[in-house]
Amino acid sequence: MTFIMVEMEIQMVIMPLDISRKLFGKRMKNPLILASGVLGVAKAGLESVAENGAGAVTTKSLSLEPRRGHESPVIIETECGLLNAVGYSNPGIEGVISEFTGWKRDEPLIVSIVGKDEKEFAQLAARLEQNKKTLNCTAIELALSCPHTPGYGVMAGQADPKAAEKITRAVRSETRLPIIAKLSPSVPGEVEAAKLAERAGASAINMGNSLGPGMRIDINRGRPVLGFRMGGMSGPAIRPIAVRCVYDIYDAVNIPVIGTGGVNTGQDAIEMMMAGASFAGVGSAVYFRGPGAFRKIEGEMRAWMKERGYKRLDDLVGVAHE
Amino acid sequence: MxxxxxxxxxxxxxxxxxxxxxxxxxxxxxxxxxxxxxxxxxxxxxxxxxxxxxxxxxxxxxxxxxxxxxxxxxxxxxxxxxGKGFRVQDGWKCILLVGGGYGVAPLYFLAKMATSNNIETLAVVGARTAKDIVYEDKLYLVTAETFVTTDDGSKGAKGNVMVDVGRLLIDKKRKPAAVFACGPERMMLAVARLCLKHEIPCQLSLERYMKCGLGVCGSCDLGGKSVCRDGPVFDALDALAIKEFGEWKRDASGARNRI
The missing domain is CATH 2.40.30.10 (Translation factors)
Structure with missing residues (x-):
């Protein structure tokens, strides 16, 4: 008995706290992934996010043709969150390939794509498959869940189970890259969508996008503030919804889940993992806590785990289900 | 709002x-x-x-x-x-402001503040032609001296601002302790390089296509910095270290275009 106690104590002292992760075989220094749409326009911007502590980064979603996006204001602050309607502005697939070619950092690069239908998604995937070496990207994320762009995402029903399956299958047939299906907290059926996406070849589920659409009206002018009038809600206010979605999906699939939605602190990331996420997506925290958000969140995770004697993230993942 | x-x-x-x-x-x-x-x-x-x-x-x-x-x-x-504005250090006795086109407006505000803090303020403002010169009259009131240049010589000295800037940077009597520039990026690039050569601190107000203004959307990325949040005022040495400075900008879609 005494012997065992001593052994445990030695283990406590010797085994360092390890919060590194593997994303499809690539090492991440922590489980925090920059969510698509935040600072993902420029390679230099993503390099600086990685430098500032992100475990992996995601590009802004790209489409076949260039898109200017919605009129400004595109992002406004609201109580405990942000409301955004950027509208998938991007220079198009060729522009994005030339922008991100030669990603050199160790942090995995995830390329997010958006299409009007499964054919467009498949075309984009095929282009990425051809360029995956020069891009040095680790995975393709399917943006199925933007709530505020006509013809895309939620507004085109792409986050619905059948559509998610169809799009994932079409992309799977064009690429061997790991596929992350990014689902929506805004429409019912996210658990079924996750199951069908897995069946169609998804390698992971990113459970979370902005919630909505919502609206803010400026009462001095009597007009909606966002250029698109409505937009997706992100930030701490939506976290309970994201946590619940992750919790339900964790039981339903055998592939890893990225929990995205309102992760602002290390404690929030731990909550997401207890719900069943292997990784935590981080977006609006960059606004609330500045470019140093990732380091702060990582520090808080470490401190929390250290205080309670946790050594590995896997000891946290899904514990809320036990 | x-x-x-x-x-x-x-x-x-x-x-x-x-x-x-x-x-x-x-x-x-x-x-x-x-x-x-x-x-x-x-x-x-x-x-x-x-x-x-x-x-x-x-x-x-x-x-x-x-x-x-x-x-x-x-x-x-x-x-x-x-965003972050111009930073004026205690102990600076004389500063030089360089404005091109509409870039003069924020420099007027800086001149007003500096002069009220007893810093001798000089200004050089340039434009294509006389009718594009703005804020000249206002600057006279809040600077020790204001010089005007126009590309076509229709007002002030003929040529660009660099003629006057070059002269003022080596002025023995009142060498500026720092230079502040706002205007076309090619002009700011020239000012930054000249200040580097003369080892005079220089700050530039830079511009990129901005959407959110909150440092979130990434549209105004400049070498990994958000112009809206980390700028718009940058130290010239930091700007010169960014390879796209003076070279290209992004449009609303994020595509690159030559400056």
Whole structure:
């Protein structure tokens, strides 16, 4: 008995706290992934996010043709969150390939794509498959869940189970890259969508996008503030919804889940993992806590785990289900 | 979002109007506002004065043309102050401001603040032609000396601002302790390089296509920094280290275009 106690104590002292992760075989220094749409326009911007502590980064979603996006204001602050309607502005697939070619950092690069239908998604995937070496990207994320762009995402029903399956299958047939299906907290059926996406070849589920659409009206002018009038809600206010979605999906699939939605602190990331996420997506925290958000969140995770004697993230993942 | 009433509208040049509001704002020279025209759009505008809050607007697009239609009594909505402004160090006795085109407006606010802090302030303002010169009269009132250059020689010295800047940087009697520039990026690049050569600290107010103004969307990325949050004022040495500075900008889609 005494012997065992001593052994445990030695283990406590010797085994360092390890919060590194593997994303499809690539090492991440922590489980925090920059969510698509935040600072993902420029390679230099993503390099600086990685430098500032992100475990992996995601590009802004790209489409076949260039898109200017919605009129400004595109992002406004609201109580405990942000409301955004950027509208998938991007220079198009060729522009994005030339922008991100030669990603050199160790942090995995995830390329997010958006299409009007499964054919467009498949075309984009095929282009990425051809360029995956020069891009040095680790995975393709399917943006199925933007709530505020006509013809895309939620507004085109792409986050619905059948559509998610169809799009994932079409992309799977064009690429061997790991596929992350990014689902929506805004429409019912996210658990079924996750199951069908897995069946169609998804390698992971990113459970979370902005919630909505919502609206803010400026009462001095009597007009909606966002250029698109409505937009997706992100930030701490939506976290309970994201946590619940992750919790339900964790039981339903055998592939890893990225929990995205309102992760602002290390404690929030731990909550997401207890719900069943292997990784935590981080977006609006960059606004609330500045470019140093990732380091702060990582520090808080470490401190929390250290205080309670946790050594590995896997000891946290899904514990809320036990 | 804040809303104030327009107190006064004045024509600065054929293209530029100055809009004075019936409010003041605690802010630094070099910071900016996101000015919103409901139903039309929102654009970044530099602050030309804090008390009363003033912006100068060049009529170059759909938002600015709406702003040009404002009359005294109209409502104007904005977010801000946003970003980081010019930093003036204690002990600087003389500073030089270099403005090109509409870039002069935030420098007027800086000149006013510096002069009221007993810093001798010199200004060089340049434009293509005489009728594009803005803020000249106002600058005379808040600087020790203001020099004007025009490309066609229709006012002041003929040529660009660099003629006067080069001369003032080696002026023995009142060598500026620092240089502040705002204007076309090629001009700022030239100013930055000359200041580097003479080892004079220099700050630049840079511009990129801005959307959110909050440091989130990434549209205004400049070498991994957000111009809206980390700038718009940058130290010239930092700017010179960014390879796209003076070379190219992104448009609303994020595509690169040569400057």
């Amino acid at each position: 804040q809303t104030a009433r327009v107190a006064k509208v004045a024509n600065e040049s054929s293209k530029v109007k100055t809009i004075e509001l019936d409010t003041r704002l605690v802010c630094e020279p070099g910071q900016f506002l996101m000015v919103w025209v409901p139903g039309v759009g929102e654009r970044p505008m530099s602050i030309a004065n804090n008390d009363p809050l003033t912006i100068s607007v060049a009529n170059v697009g759909k938002v600015s043309s709406e702003l040009h239609r404002l009359k005294p009594g109209s409502l104007l909505s904005f977010r801000g102050p946003l």
